[in-house]
Amino acid sequence: MSADTVPDESTRVPDAGDDVLVVRSLVRRFGGITAVDDVSFRIGQGETYGLLGPNGAGKTTTISMVAGLIRADSGATLVNGREMGPDRVDVKHHIGLVPQNLAIYPDLTGRENLRYFGRLQRLGREALDRRVDEVLELIGLTDRAGDLTKEYSGGMKRRLNIGIGLLHQPRLLILDEPTVGVDPQSRHAILESVEALSVEGMAVLYTTHYMEEAERLCDRIGIIDEGRIQAEGSRDELVRLTGGVDHIRLNGSGDIDVAADALRELPEVEQVDADRRTLYLTVRDAPTAVARIVTSATRAGLSLTDVEITRPDLESVFLHLTGKALRD
Amino acid sequence: MRPALAIGVVELRRFFRDRSNIFFVFIFPLLLVLVIGLQFGENSSQGRVAVAGDGSALRTAVVDELEADDVTVTFDDADDVREQLARGRSDVGLFVSDRAARAFDEGENVRIEIVTAAQSGSQATVQDVRAAVRAVGVEQSQVTALTTAGLDEEAAQDALARARETIQPPEVSVSNVDELAQEFSGVGQFDVGAAQQTLLFVFLISLAGSATLIQARREGVVARTLAAPVSAAQVIAGQVLGRFVIAMLQGGYIMAASSLLFGVAWGNIALALLILSMFCVVAAAAAMVIGSVMDNDSAASGVGVGTGLVLAGLGGSMLPLELFPDGMRTIADFTPHAWGYEAFAEIQRHGAGLVDILPSIGVLAAMAAVLLALGSWLLRRSLARAL
Ligand SMILES: Nc1ncnc2c1ncn2[C@@H]1O[C@H](COP(=O)(O)OP(=O)(O)OP(=O)(O)O)[C@@H](O)[C@H]1O
Numbered sequence A: 001m002s003a004d005t006v007p008d009e010s011t012r013v014p015d016a017g018d019d020v021l022v023v024r025s026l027v028r029r030f031g032g033i034t035a036v037d038d039v040s041f042r043i044g045q046g047e048t049y050g051l052l053g054p055n056g057a058g059k060t061t062t063i064s065m066v067a068g069l070i071r072a073d074s075g076a077t078l079v080n081g082r083e084m085g086p087d088r089v090d091v092k093h094h095i096g097l098v099p100q101n102l103a104i105y106p107d108l109t110g111r112e113n114l115r116y117f118g119r120l121q122r123l124g125r126e127a128l129d130r131r132v133d134e135v136l137e138l139i140g141l142t143d144r145a146g147d148l149t150k151e152y153s154g155g156m157k158r159r160l161n162i163g164i165g166l167l168h169q170p171r172l173l174i175l176d177e178p179t180v181g182v183d184p185q186s187r188h189a190i191l192e193s194v195e196a197l198s199v200e201g202m203a204v205l206y207t208t209h210y211m212e213e214a215e216r217l218c219d220r221i222g223i224i225d226e227g228r229i230q231a232e233g234s235r236d237e238l239v240r241l242t243g244g245v246d247h248i249r250l251n252g253s254g255d256i257d258v259a260a261d262a263l264r265e266l267p268e269v270e271q272v273d274a275d276r277r278t279l280y281l282t283v284r285d286a287p288t289a290v291a292r293i294v295t296s297a298t299r300a301g302l303s304l305t306d307v308e309i310t311r312p313d314l315e316s317v318f319l320h321l322t323g324k325a326l327r328d
Numbered sequence B: 001m002r003p004a005l006a007i008g009v010v011e012l013r014r015f016f017r018d019r020s021n022i023f024f025v026f027i028f029p030l031l032l033v034l035v036i037g038l039q040f041g042e043n044s045s046q047g048r049v050a051v052a053g054d055g056s057a058l059r060t061a062v063v064d065e066l067e068a069d070d071v072t073v074t075f076d077d078a079d080d081v082r083e084q085l086a087r088g089r090s091d092v093g094l095f096v097s098d099r100a101a102r103a104f105d106e107g108e109n110v111r112i113e114i115v116t117a118a119q120s121g122s123q124a125t126v127q128d129v130r131a132a133v134r135a136v137g138v139e140q141s142q143v144t145a146l147t148t149a150g151l152d153e154e155a156a157q158d159a160l161a162r163a164r165e166t167i168q169p170p171e172v173s174v175s176n177v178d179e180l181a182q183e184f185s186g187v188g189q190f191d192v193g194a195a196q197q198t199l200l201f202v203f204l205i206s207l208a209g210s211a212t213l214i215q216a217r218r219e220g221v222v223a224r225t226l227a228a229p230v231s232a233a234q235v236i237a238g239q240v241l242g243r244f245v246i247a248m249l250q251g252g253y254i255m256a257a258s259s260l261l262f263g264v265a266w267g268n269i270a271l272a273l274l275i276l277s278m279f280c281v282v283a284a285a286a287a288m289v290i291g292s293v294m295d296n297d298s299a300a301s302g303v304g305v306g307t308g309l310v311l312a313g314l315g316g317s318m319l320p321l322e323l324f325p326d327g328m329r330t331i332a333d334f335t336p337h338a339w340g341y342e343a344f345a346e347i348q349r350h351g352a353g354l355v356d357i358l359p360s361i362g363v364l365a366a367m368a369a370v371l372l373a374l375g376s377w378l379l380r381r382s383l384a385r386a387l
């Protein structure tokens, strides 16, 4: 009868390890464009993995293959060690998808939407009642559960959109840009609940083009552009790719060139550029180096008016890797 | 099949949440049944006779006879009577001149002028009028015979009345040679219209509903449904189920309400429901085809309503099939409506059984099978576009 009675282990692919999700060399083309070009990554239990990339990078296309909505031209997706695809109805139970575009019925209430998608997940009557209430509580919509969702604010719809993905407590939660177009307060609430989920042991695949979100939420981040993962690692690992250097800018009056020469003598300082009133320094570990730099500059006769430290972030990593800004 | 059920239930819920549907499903069809029934009803009475001439014993006697035969009689002056005939408002005009009235009173030869309208059905009325006039003539000649034999007029009338009570006069049944009039004889005033509107609205409501499938695809709910452990086949089954139940409710409602309010006879109820459900499958599958081929929901509503009306018109749900010229009748057979109409006509008018309507049911089933296969294939294809 239904495919979900097939025992898990029989179809487990041996080398999947303990990872909840294994994505191997996925490729997907649309006509002439290769939307996803040889993408691979893994997500372990309790881990939050971020796909960070600009519009059109291929995030949604990757997610659509992972969720079994579209077929890959080549490559494989393993969820819980079992191959995923459009026909793998049994494997789909393990994922919760929160699509980029709100996928809720506007002419049904919040509760009706939850119950409908809960039924599709084959939750029994009792489990359904319980989970719907729990999720409503979690997304803060208990009071508005009986209202049609077309009367909800943008943030409320986003929260419901996420809640639907959580109903059946999947092993892997996939969130495709879940904070687009929400106010800072709702956004904060969404990020907090995602953090809470990974603490509970859920694996999370999170796409975004906001680097702050990726930095805050994700254990590991894949930087994706033009269908390819350009680099992958923790935030600190990625930052190190830029050379691991910080920037310090000094403003002041005095003999700029003399000060520049003095600073070049310091071992922490890798490079110094100067214009009429400003020095731009490339240094290692700016927070520790800044005291000596300020002392040297002052000793060289510069009277400082302003000191600014810039440490690299994912934005600069992206710039470094692709030569363009993350947001256009 | 639980997911398919869940999908079907959601479609129903959404349908009834749309308030504008309530009017179109529950009120509008009955209004049409009423209007069509009223028109059909007047046409199908035992004929309409317009009588010209002043009040006289002759006029009263003839009119009494006609009304006893269920003929509708109206009075007007001679010009208006001619005009009514020309416009087809009356079947027969009866001109009772003053001379005729006087001749009647005096027991002499009476000449009454009868003018018939051109339309079909008036021949039957002419027969009625002839019979009535003859009956009046016979009675008058009997009275004359008795009075010349010496009875006074009152005694003669009395004797005749007594004779009528004891001796059953030979029944003159006017048998109608017009095929059309025969087909509709004995058919209730609202019966044909109710069957037509049932078919028309079931199809219309289904096709117009194809827009909700497009909305669901565009809003991404269909994709999200497929991200759950639900197969494409279950999505398709759920969609068809939802549309089918809506169509059945629409059809069942018109049948029940028209039977209660207008006394429409549906014949064997089990067979009527069989016809309805087969027709509903065709309608639901057709809705899926439109909902999968088109990507714009308001355009789909328009196309749905347009197609629904054209098919209804071609298939005898507006003008009865019996009035179609031959060429159009052949075209009608390409619509499911025509087969539904024929099947309903069989059980409503001729007390047909299952075997009699089996051909119609078979054609409907074949149409349903083709549309279901096509619709499933198209919906599957559209799901790949849903993102
Ligand atoms: N169904 C489709 N047909 C044709 N091209 C497509 C289709 N889906 C995606 N693409 C193309 O594939 C590329 C990747 O699109 P995708 O939606 O995956 O990007 P994304 O990273 O999710 O972008 P965004 O941040 O804007 O959501 C784009 O060039 C897009 O135009």
Ligand SMILES: [Mg+2]
Pocket (backbone or CB within 6 Å): A059, A060, A061, A100, A176, A177
């Ligand atoms: Mg996207």
